[in-house]
Amino acid sequence: MELLVMQLSLFVLALMLGVELITKVPPTLHTPLMAGTNAISGIALVGAMIAAGDPTAGAVARWLGFAAVTLASVNVVGGYLVTNRMLAMFKRKS
Amino acid sequence: MELLVMQLSLFVLALMLGVELITKVPPTLHTPLMAGTNAISGIALVGAMIAAGDPTAGAVARWLGFAAVTLASVNVVGGYLVTNRMLAMFKRKS
Amino acid sequence: MMLDTFMNLAYLVSAILFILGIKGLTKPKTAVRGNLTSAVGMLLAVVVTLWHQQVVSYGMIAGGMLLGGAIGFVMATRIQMTNMPQLVAVLNGFGGGASLGVAAATYLATIGAGGFAADGVNTVMVMIIALTVIIGSVTLTGSFIAFAKLQEIIPGRPMGFPGMTAFNAILVASALVLTVALGLDTGNVTYFWLALVLAAVLGVSLVMPIGGADMPVVISLLNSYSGIAASMAGFVTGNTVLIVSGSLVGASGLILTRIMCVAMNRSLANVLFGRMGAEGGSDIDADEVYEGKITSASPEEVAMLLEVAKKVIVVPGFGMALSQAQHAVREMADAIERCGGEVTYAIHPVAGRMPGHMNVLLAEAEVPYDKLVEMERINSQFEECDVAIVLGANDVTNPMARNAEGSPIYGMPILDVDKAKTVVVIKRSLSAGFAGLPNPLFALDNTLMVFGDGKKAVVDITVALEASH
Amino acid sequence: MMLDTFMNLAYLVSAILFILGIKGLTKPKTAVRGNLTSAVGMLLAVVVTLWHQQVVSYGMIAGGMLLGGAIGFVMATRIQMTNMPQLVAVLNGFGGGASLGVAAATYLATIGAGGFAADGVNTVMVMIIALTVIIGSVTLTGSFIAFAKLQEIIPGRPMGFPGMTAFNAILVASALVLTVALGLDTGNVTYFWLALVLAAVLGVSLVMPIGGADMPVVISLLNSYSGIAASMAGFVTGNTVLIVSGSLVGASGLILTRIMCVAMNRSLANVLFGRMGAEGGSDIDADEVYEGKITSASPEEVAMLLEVAKKVIVVPGFGMALSQAQHAVREMADAIERCGGEVTYAIHPVAGRMPGHMNVLLAEAEVPYDKLVEMERINSQFEECDVAIVLGANDVTNPMARNAEGSPIYGMPILDVDKAKTVVVIKRSLSAGFAGLPNPLFALDNTLMVFGDGKKAVVDITVALEASH
Numbered sequence A, B: 001m002e003l004l005v006m007q008l009s010l011f012v013l014a015l016m017l018g019v020e021l022i023t024k025v026p027p028t029l030h031t032p033l034m035a036g037t038n039a040i041s042g043i044a045l046v047g048a049m050i051a052a053g054d055p056t057a058g059a060v061a062r063w064l065g066f067a068a069v070t071l072a073s074v075n076v077v078g079g080y081l082v083t084n085r086m087l088a089m090f091k092r093k094s
Numbered sequence C, D: 001m002m003l004d005t006f007m008n009l010a011y012l013v014s015a016i017l018f019i020l021g022i023k024g025l026t027k028p029k030t031a032v033r034g035n036l037t038s039a040v041g042m043l044l045a046v047v048v049t050l051w052h053q054q055v056v057s058y059g060m061i062a063g064g065m066l067l068g069g070a071i072g073f074v075m076a077t078r079i080q081m082t083n084m085p086q087l088v089a090v091l092n093g094f095g096g097g098a099s100l101g102v103a104a105a106t107y108l109a110t111i112g113a114g115g116f117a118a119d120g121v122n123t124v125m126v127m128i129i130a131l132t133v134i135i136g137s138v139t140l141t142g143s144f145i146a147f148a149k150l151q152e153i154i155p156g157r158p159m160g161f162p163g164m165t166a167f168n169a170i171l172v173a174s175a176l177v178l179t180v181a182l183g184l185d186t187g188n189v190t191y192f193w194l195a196l197v198l199a200a201v202l203g204v205s206l207v208m209p210i211g212g213a214d215m216p217v218v219i220s221l222l223n224s225y226s227g228i229a230a231s232m233a234g235f236v237t238g239n240t241v242l243i244v245s246g247s248l249v250g251a252s253g254l255i256l257t258r259i260m261c262v263a264m265n266r267s268l269a270n271v272l273f274g275r276m277g278a279e280g281g282s283d284i285d286a287d288e289v290y291e292g293k294i295t296s297a298s299p300e301e302v303a304m305l306l307e308v309a310k311k312v313i314v315v316p317g318f319g320m321a322l323s324q325a326q327h328a329v330r331e332m333a334d335a336i337e338r339c340g341g342e343v344t345y346a347i348h349p350v351a352g353r354m355p356g357h358m359n360v361l362l363a364e365a366e367v368p369y370d371k372l373v374e375m376e377r378i379n380s381q382f383e384e385c386d387v388a389i390v391l392g393a394n395d396v397t398n399p400m401a402r403n404a405e406g407s408p409i410y411g412m413p414i415l416d417v418d419k420a421k422t423v424v425v426i427k428r429s430l431s432a433g434f435a436g437l438p439n440p441l442f443a444l445d446n447t448l449m450v451f452g453d454g455k456k457a458v459v460d461i462t463v464a465l466e467a468s469h
């Protein structure tokens, strides 16, 4: 339970930090921001790898893990690439 | 050890959040900010209370606890009061 | 033990890298590096996880990563900039789906290994699992409806049936009841699957009644959900990097949602349940607004105006995205500048279909970003502007927002295009924008309408300008 | 168990309140409320701790709180605004001392109860305890030296002996060695006390060689240390609210330190080890700068100038604080405004002896804060300024910072007072400011010196102005 409260504290602090940071992002970068955060939410990949890589779990659980790995990988690869593509366009002229 | 890493994570997040927030404080309020954070660092009072209130601890430990309670209380009471006094001066004319 | 500590420290480092990455996104100059920083954080997290004690067989991991990575690669390199909202919608859905998968797999694996011991912590834990699954599931199906609406696979107009809000309320309540029930009876797999399915239905029925114009808000909200789902999956698996980074994404989605709502002067509740598009314009008669007051012009006439104009402001809108006119616009601007005029771009916060949509398109066409001026700063400049070119923008220039109390966009801050000496509006017809309202701007004395596809019209103007110059 | 969870949640709420409190301090309007919010957070944390299972006897707690609270109350209500730097120094010291006390008590109590079990976590834990004690101890004694220098109980000039830096380095190294040794031999109380004492000596010997003018930077750095000590005490006692709030304070001190260093164009290392004051001005001859070039004026002559001035800028410095002239300045400004002039105040980031020092003093005198203009914004206005009144400011107006390469303040951004049509400098003599440098500003053709105590001179000017008007 103590651990849960700690996790909750981390969640809350990260949320407040996120709010402070995001409010500083200029409108020009809002679309890349959305795509970039999409990529970050692909961090679920880490959890998915653990689920898919555990041979002691049942088949349904592992296939769910596989599905999660696949979806999260789309997010990670797709998200970072497309964000980079957009940002590169901004950079060309600076 | 897992707990320690969690605590470290909290520390780091709070530090980053602090940096974001403090850079937004205008120079006008820097003196009250210093006094106000003095008050906040009086939060050691919480740890001090636990040290001073534990009758199973030895005499030296408890007297150290007492000293800590005293010092931290000066910070808390003095810090908040003087900050409030300063800020009240700013408020009068707004 | 040692390994665990090392791994957790590495996760902390990735979380810090994500934060620094987002910090990089606060300035155009540091944005590319920010995105790379964040990607390095992800790489670190993934690599470290390979050493996790539970990760024993790599087949499914490699398979999923190859498959998903390939799909992601193709999507990211093939997508047109104008279709970015759709891509974001899809990625949101996948993010929600991944968290759903993680939570569900964790639950089922524990059940398979003998179930949860009966104690308070596990009650809370299983309830968090259920909530993760519910949020993930709503995000998954909701995002695909949003995608389908944007892609016009299903109609953009609000769709639903009487009592839909009550229906949704019942779904939400049932999902919450199932969450509590599962917490109290942790082994009841039926409750679990039921909650998952109900949430999937809920995702559909929440988004269906929202009009296409409001999809950006929905997407942003779902972006936030996908973050929160990842964060909760972190609670479930005891993984701090998931908690922290999910939470950052959650905050980002929330802030963008708020920014859009403020820019449209509407509450989030109004966006989600107001069905503005459905009721909106119907009571205002377009014919009455336009009849006999429309002056149309040819590209050549516009070119003559531009040849002598000192100060030109381009006001891009969703029509520029649809007609892919961004490169043509850039060329027109170059031509105007060769004639001695100065060109800037007025960017309304909700022009297009997602925040920053116009900025990305114009950046693609290599317009320097200091020429893109935000609404608050440019509004005072329209008075000194010789020609304002409204290219496929409609709602964000509609003066009804200023003075037509009771109109659905009343109170939304708009670009004061009507203050310009001459206004040139390029669009295909007199039909309405996404708010479904007629636009009195088109009927003003100083407004010239150029009817036609955006890109074609702009190219024609440029050609005429170059010929005469 | 239930109680513990409840308590930890309450601590989380206090941490959030502290954060919101600091957020409130980002705007003058919300600052009072912010401070209250933070105080409520503290109250909550304290009240909740009374229920802590280890808190059984309340005698010492009540005694310490009454004693400390009374001292704090008296200090906070009696202190003059001009002495704020001293108060902050003392509070920093107490903060460090409290954390030291907490860590030491925790260590000794565990030793008393049979010592630390031998395992890796406890090695780390005891090392953290030692570090807390060291940082707390340095903060405690260092702050009191800083206090004594500011209060002029001991001379402000740098004091030390050859090889002092090496001596300090040895102290730091020994303290670190003791930390590791204690971690490996957790029960060795001698190591513990030795580390504490070494750190106390270190606090003294680190601050003694720093000049009085640099005390604000030192105070701010010690502020940061006191926060970090509190945060580490939180690691030691497993208390998240200590970790989070200590960390916030640590960040605050660091940022303020950086702001001051940037404003003085010096590195932190230079402040801590450079002994600028000791070597500085000696090679520049004050007589040469001033000889035959000083024009002095009477308060009556200044009043005549002010009567017809349109735009007056007051440049306050440490001398205003020393002579307590803030109220008199406000009255002079009122008098000037009655004559039709406009008065603003130019605030240099390091005017006075702590960041925001001038702002607080002028706020005390009820000068509206929108009249206080920061350096970057006001510097362009000096050219249109009829009279600039430099009241007890010196270094922050010294043009040597602009052009005397090699001078110790070279490169520090200054107020461009010399650009004003007439400059009136009010101070008691031609003696130097804290940097120990002569100021060529005083020798300019357009500069008039009014010699005398700041407050008295200002009052005289006001009287003369009112009489003639």
Ligand SMILES: NC(=O)c1ccc[n+]([C@@H]2O[C@H](COP(=O)([O-])OP(=O)(O)OC[C@H]3O[C@@H](n4cnc5c(N)ncnc54)[C@H](OP(=O)(O)O)[C@@H]3O)[C@@H](O)[C@H]2O)c1
Binding pocket: C213, C214, C215, C216, C217, C260, C264, C316, C317, C318, C319, C320, C322, C323, C349, C350, C351, C352, C353, C354, C355, C356, C357, C391, C392, C393, C394, C395, C396, C397, C426, C427, C428, C429, C430, C431, C432, C433, C434, C435, C452, C453, C454, C455
């Ligand atoms: N950006 C966001 O984040 C966001 C978020 C939420 C809501 N929204 C909503 O989206 C709307 C955005 O306003 P907006 O002014 O950008 O767009 P709009 O009001 O939707 O109008 C777009 C106009 O473009 C014209 N158009 C379509 N295709 C064209 C083509 N091929 N060539 C030339 N013109 C074409 C259409 O007129 P024709 O059919 O006559 O050509 C239409 O009137 C607002 O209502 C806003 O509230 C945006």
Ligand SMILES: NC(=O)c1ccc[n+]([C@@H]2O[C@H](COP(=O)([O-])OP(=O)(O)OC[C@H]3O[C@@H](n4cnc5c(N)ncnc54)[C@H](OP(=O)(O)O)[C@@H]3O)[C@@H](O)[C@H]2O)c1
Binding pocket: D213, D214, D215, D216, D217, D260, D264, D316, D317, D318, D319, D320, D322, D323, D349, D350, D351, D352, D353, D354, D355, D356, D357, D391, D392, D393, D394, D395, D396, D397, D426, D427, D428, D429, D430, D431, D432, D433, D434, D435, D452, D453, D454, D455
């Ligand atoms: N504010 C901060 O945060 C901070 C931080 C670090 C360092 N510092 C340092 O502190 C200095 C601040 O500059 P400053 O221009 O404000 O002050 P200053 O350079 O220290 O000069 C103060 C002047 O006030 C005069 N003065 C003293 N008592 C007076 C009285 N009763 N009436 C009238 N004048 C009186 C003194 O001249 P007489 O003796 O001739 O009267 C002295 O020249 C800078 O060197 C800065 O780097 C400040």
